[in-house]
Amino acid sequence: MAEPDPIRDFIADLFVDVFASDKKRPPGDGIDDLAARRFLPVSPFVAALAALAYAAPDFATKLPAENFAQIAAVLDRLHSAAGLLIAITLVAAAAAVDTGRFQSHRHRVTVAAQLRQTTGHRALGVRVPMLSRRSAVKSARIKLPVGAVIRPKQMDEFTAAVANSVRGSTWTMNVSHEAHKNRLLIARALTVADQRSVRHKALAGSLEGASILKDAKVSVYSYGDDGVETGYRIGFTPNLNSGSGAFQYRVNEALIAIAGAHESGQNWDVQWSPDAGELLLTLKAPLPTRVSHPVPSELTSIARRYLPYATGAADAVAYWDVSTKSNKPHCLIVGPTGGGKTSAIRTILTEASLRGIPFIGVDPKMIELDGLEGYPGCGAIVYDPIRAAIFIRALHAEMMARNQYVHVKKIEPSQLPLLIAVLDEFFILSAAWTRLKKDPDEETRTLIVTLDPLGAWAELSVLARSSGIRLLLGVQRPDASLFGGASGNARDNFGTRLSLANLSQDGAQMVWGDAHQGRSIDTSIPGRAMATGPDGTPMEAQVWWTPNVDRHPNKWDQLSAADIAIIDALQPSAAPEFMCYSRELREFLETERALATKKREHGSVAEPVLLGDVPVADIADAIPAHALTPGTRILLTDEHGNSDIVTVASVDATPTGTTITIDTGGRTRAKVTFDPGEIVLLAGADHDAEFAA
DSSP, rough: OOOOOOOHHHHHHHHHHOOOOGGGGGGGGOOOOTTTOOOOOOOHHHHHHHHHHHHHHHHHHOOOGGSSHHHHHHHHHHHHHHHHHHHHHHHHHHHHHHHHHHHHHHHHHHHHHHHHHHHOOOOEEEOOTOOSSSSSSSSSEEOOTTOOOHHHHHHHHHHHHHTTTSSSSSSSEEEEEEEEEEEEEEEEEEEEOOOOHHHHHHHHHHTOOOOSTOOEEEEEEEETSOOOOOEEEEOOOOOOGGGGHHHHHHHHHHHHHHHHOOSSSSSEEEETTTTTTTEEEEEEEOSSEEEEEEOOOOOOTGGGGGEEEEGGGGGEEEEOOTTTSSSSSSEEEETTTTHHHHHHHHHHHHHHTTHHHHHHEOOTSSSSSSGGTTTTEEEEEOOOOOOOOHHHHHHHHHHHHHHHHHHHHHHOOSSSSSEEEEEEEEHHHHHHHHHHTTTHHHHHHHHHHHHHHHHHHHHHHHHHGGGGGGEEEEEESHHHHHHHGGOOOOGGGEEEEOOSOOOOOOHHHHHSSSTTTTSSOOOTTTTTEEOTTTTTSSEEEEEOOOOOOOHHHHHHHSHHHHHHHHHHSSOOOOOOOOOOOHHHHEEEEEEEHHHHHHHOOOOOOOOOOTTSOHHHHTTEEEGGGGGGOOTOOOEOOTTOOOEEEEEEEEEEETTTTTEEEOOOOSSSSEEEEOTTHHHHOOOOOOHHHHOOO
């Protein structure tokens, strides 16, 4: 391929523009008549005049001298060396002017053609300065028809056409549209070397021309001590999507993926300001994998109303504000078994004890809160679902009594002592209450319906705030039926929230009001969670590790020296006082404590038996209660230890237990209920003989 020759190209272009007529131009080339007028150079005429003037004396000698004496003198001077120099100078100046005029003409033709082909508009006038270079037009002003509309896509195509017509990378072409003046302006500027980092270019390149963020501009927001970029500001034109959580979540994921891993090992975080039309992509310190429960050196009056439980990025502390003025009076903890829910509850309750706040717990699984029984400030730990229902009703009575006290004594609610009620595994508890409503025992059914624990719980979640009662609710998973219906959509009253597992889309919506929050937690790290931050927005955090505070030897001997040191440091100097304003709560706590004491004194449970250790002959006359059939004779032991042989009249077996009707020989029949899997003894020959003797 032949090398380009600028002089040859210039002469060829000049020849075409000077000597080619409009009729010889290709039809339909889209060039405006105004811009396509033939170029008429001036320098040839000037050269012809100079040559004629220089050669005039030679012609003048052939004429009668007496008639042209004065003319001959002038022509003689022109024929001198000075005249020749002047002629050459004039011709050179004309040639230079023609060169500039020709370049201006070529740019006018090019710009007019580009405008016509990209926008469909014909230019009414194109002004290009004569000092424009061949490689790039210096500037141009294009007059458009009145009311000409140039769409954004057309404008982009015209700008690209102008930029592509520039030879080399020395110049950058800028095109602007002044619609109010019906004109386009083109200006060139020296191309500045791109000093942006690879990450900056990647972010800018991904957003350039993308519709996800309109008119996005990326700039560096902050640098590290080593000069490495640590933050970017992205400005954009706000629209309806900017405030959508789902939209922000998608953009966050994309930007973090494009930014990639940072050299410092820190993670990227995105902060939105949709009203200002900008977002910040900055670094945040990585969360620790474990945080042992720190012990406060001193509790100020303000700190006494905050119950901290987790650490977030940049050492931000997640806490539960239990003050009377708090807009997050109750706390909700969502987490599966083994996710750290029990440790989070222990952390909160030990912090409450340090601040002189007593608490009462309900634990239907009997293994989560049992270590807190007897801890300073613990009123009781309730395990039985029926006793739990009685407690909820007693707590409701306590709330009403406190409100009555405030009304009569004319005191501020903030003067009432705080009380925390903990309901762990609330889903299991509510399911147990539902089953008890269908219990075969009429007295149990009547009791549960009368107590209405779910209804009392719903009222507590709404009204307990002003009476100084705070609710701590633990569930394994969020459930719409759990917080709706009879419980009166109680979830909305739990402003402090903690989720210790990856939630489903519906679960995230129920817990955080955002279908994308709490769905990407690293569950391989125990205690990693999404928590309510100090500003009320969700933040990723590491829940503090609090050891089991149970001092029973079987538990205590398993603890390390560091864990024992934490427990000893968390021990309050004085047990929190438990103030009851209602007779119902006082009587319940006294009864529950008495029952717990009696159970501990008894302390006997059936020991496990290894399968095969018991001879078959010893258990051959025992069968599960659900396997009984009408007419079977069984051996029953009453509350006094006396054994009787009775006949089974009917059997009602359900997943929750088995109820049998006993034929007593009279008009009435007694009912006996067995737990699932419970064994009964058959009245075999041995037993019959024993009773006969």
